[in-house]
Amino acid sequence: LPVARWGSFAQTIMPAMQRYFIAYNFSNNAIPDDTVGCSIVNNAYLTVSTNKVSTSSVNFPISSNLTKVQRLALTVQVVDISPEEIKQSDKNVPIIYFETSLNTLSAIMNSLKLALAGSANASDIDAVYLYRDTEKNRLLSPADILLSSASVQLDKTITLYISTGEMITATTQGYIISLDLNPAAVASSGTVINDIIMQLVKD
Secondary structure, three states: OOOOHHHOOOOOOOOOOOOOOOOOOOOOOOOOOOOOOOOEHHHOOOOOOOOOOOOOOOOOOEEEEEEEEEOOEEEEHHHHHHHHOOOOOOOOOEEEEEEEEEEEEEEEEOOOOOEEOOOHHHHEEEEEEEOOOOOOOOOOOOOEEEEEEEOOOOOOEEEEEEEEEEEOOOOOOEEEEEEEOOOOOOOOOEEEEEEEEEEEEEO
16 A cells, blocks of 8 residues: 655654644545555654654554545536627637636636538638636627637638637636638628538537
């Protein structure tokens, strides 16, 4: 079994009762559903700096309960907010609204991948944007914070990298994906584009 050892931390033991705590820092690579605990197996595990003191064997071993490593679960709820029609040269058109929440503590969102579906081509779209919906109203406004922008690749995918990282917590937070349409985008009726679909890609 793994054994943890500490160097000297110079604790003076007095007749008065003194309490100590043992705590863990879990690795990001901790395996979900594994269990962890610790035990001071016997009195030899506790040493003192003088031979005049003997450690009683009463109450040993001292063992903690086993704690289960919780699996992080990210919940994403998506709402289609795209208009029925988009005109050539339209800018910053909201397409998708989605909300995130985490079941425990926090995590950092570093990127988001999208796929372009429908008959639209990669060249039809000049740019795609990811905003944090600061007002939490599902509407794109000047108060919303731009987190990333990207172009559509030839395979019709878009990867939005968040350079500063976006903190995801148990508190629900909303995001808006929008796009700029190319002036030469192929129109299905006059200058109207009505067949652009974007999908969040599960990574």
